Amino acid sequence: MIAGTLGAIGRPALQALAAIGRLGLFAGTVIGHILRPPFYLREFGVALLQIGWFSLPVVGLTAIFTGGALALQIYAGGARFNAEAVVPSIVAIGMARELGPVLGGLMVAARVASSIAAEIGTMKVTEQIDALVTLSTNPLKYLVVPRVVAATLSMPVLVATGDAIGIMGGWLVGITRLDFNSATYLKNTVDFLEAWDVGSGLFKGAAFGFIVALMGCYHGMNSARGAQGVGAATKSAVVSASVLILAANYILTELFFTS
Amino acid sequence: MITxxxxHKAFGANRVLQGVNLTIASGTSMVIIGGSGTGKSVLLKSILGLVRPDSGMITLDGQDVTAKGKSGADRDAFLARFGMLFQGGALFDSLRVWENVAFRLVRGAKAMPKPQARELAIEKLRRVGLKPETADLYPAELSGGMQKRVGLARAIAAEPEIIFFDEPTTGLDPIMAGVINDLIREIVVEMGATAMTITHDMSSVRxxxxxxxxxxxxxxRWTGPVSELDATPDPYVQQFIHGRADGPIESVR
Structure with a gap:
């Protein structure tokens, strides 16, 4: 009875620890390969295009609607103590510090972690990964490193773009729906926004990009056989990337903004 | 010579290889037969290091290939001696046919310029009976038999000493299977390569x-020259080569 209960607690705990260990080893190996040749520039270019460029619409749309909704909410909330004037600065700070990186990261997780996991998982299932090895090509270097580096480098750019578009969304709502003067709105935005508000968000973006590509690759490389295996790998990649992004966001916020 | x-190799409770002893002399063609799920693929993959055996030794020309801690360069040099045709072709679907065939030629220390690699790839495609026009297609645009031939062209592109064929005729119609069989035989003879094929297609074996x-x-269970295959009294071999449902091999597996 007691042993059964303890077992029921212990087994999942052990499995979770083992999974964290495997993931840690995987991450370490990938990082170790980043600076050692051979480098696959063409693969890196394709990954940059797929992960960075083609994610722009999704990140932009997410940002513009979030910025707009944020402006409406802060206006309504601020009206309770006559502080409607804070809308521009709060929208800017909120977008740059939190919503730009987090929502952008989650959207990219949905779009990129899934496609990476499905692609690499299918390659694994159809023996393409084995074929790479027999052709003297390390799959980690050829498939994983380009995607991880591309995601880590392009996410900050996506976040910066998202920040700008989100702030523009707030401004649009501010001047059309909330009777703000356009010039005042922009001046308030610029005056109260500090470099670190944006910089911290870009750092977060890089971390989230790394997480997204790493999760996609890890689950793809460890995909089980068959269509079901690839489906499960894709699901796990998106779920684990999203949860890790939110957890990492909390940890990074602690690190950056509490002293 | 491969020995x-x-x-031994087990996956969980499933003990796939339980003490395999086999020697393949250089320049000869060895065919491994056996039912589905008996570990033929695992055997091939153990030699290449894609699967690490639990115990036992595999040597290539006297050198232990399962030794741990091999550096990347050693491993590359080792793998450069091999070519492999995978069961489903395992072509990279993001690359064009010629880029698949020339994959090894344009990478690594002895990389050749792209136009030259393309020429060579087209030459290899012609060797396996494919027109030069197929070079610029993507694998998904080809039929199963054509994919297998591209896989074959890729396996022989770098002129390896040892070529592995994993079920080369599975999923092909009898005529295409015959074409592939003849191609494999011709290529092995003209290249003087050591070949190891796994199959359950008796026409391939012959x-x-x-x-x-x-x-x-x-x-x-049994090994010997193909000429002695029909005469062996081994009931397992007899059941297999004649495809009988009853015999020592259980039909429910």
Whole structure:
């Protein structure tokens, strides 16, 4: 009875620890390969295009609607103590510090972690990964490193773009729906926004990009056989990337903004 | 020469290889037969290091290939001696046909310029009976038989000393299977390569093999020259080559 209960607690705990260990080893190996040749520039270019460029619409749309909704909410909330004037600065700070990186990261997780996991998982299932090895090509270097580096480098750019578009969304709502003067709105935005508000968000973006590509690759490389295996790998990649992004966001916020 | 001695491999409770002993002499064509799920693929993959055996030793020209801690360069040099045709072709679907065939040629220390690699790839495609126009297609645009031939062209592109064929005729119509069998035989003879084929297609066995080994129950049940295959009294081999439902091999597996 007691042993059964303890077992029921212990087994999942052990499995979770083992999974964290495997993931840690995987991450370490990938990082170790980043600076050692051979480098696959063409693969890196394709990954940059797929992960960075083609994610722009999704990140932009997410940002513009979030910025707009944020402006409406802060206006309504601020009206309770006559502080409607804070809308521009709060929208800017909120977008740059939190919503730009987090929502952008989650959207990219949905779009990129899934496609990476499905692609690499299918390659694994159809023996393409084995074929790479027999052709003297390390799959980690050829498939994983380009995607991880591309995601880590392009996410900050996506976040910066998202920040700008989100702030523009707030401004649009501010001047059309909330009777703000356009010039005042922009001046308030610029005056109260500090470099670190944006910089911290870009750092977060890089971390989230790394997480997204790493999760996609890890689950793809460890995909089980068959269509079901690839489906499960894709699901796990998106779920684990999203949860890790939110957890990492909390940890990074602690690190950056509490002293 | 490739030798396997007492090779064991288990996946969880499933003990796939339980002490395999086998020798493949250089320049000969060995065909491994055996039912589905008897570990033929695992055997091939152990030699390449894609699967690490639990115990036992595999040597290539006297050198232990399962030794741990090999550096990347050693491993590359080792793998450069091999070519492999995978069961489903395993072509990279993001690359064009010629880029698949020339994959090894344009990478690594002895990389050749792209136009030259393309020429060579087209030459290899012609060798396996494909027109130069196929070079610029993507694998998904090809039929199963054509994909297999591209896989074959890729396996022989770098002129390896040792070529592995994993079920080369599975999923092909009898005529295409015959074409592939003849191609494999011709290529092995003209390149002087050592070949190791796994199949359960008896027409392949007769077309390709110098020697045959039957894998059953995790061990090599019988091995000998193909000329002695029909005469062997071994009931397992007899049941297999004649495709009988009743015999010592259980039909429910």
């Amino acid at each position: 396997l001695s007492d090779v 077309a390709i093999a110098d020697n045959v080994a039957m894998l059953h129950g995790g061990v090599i």
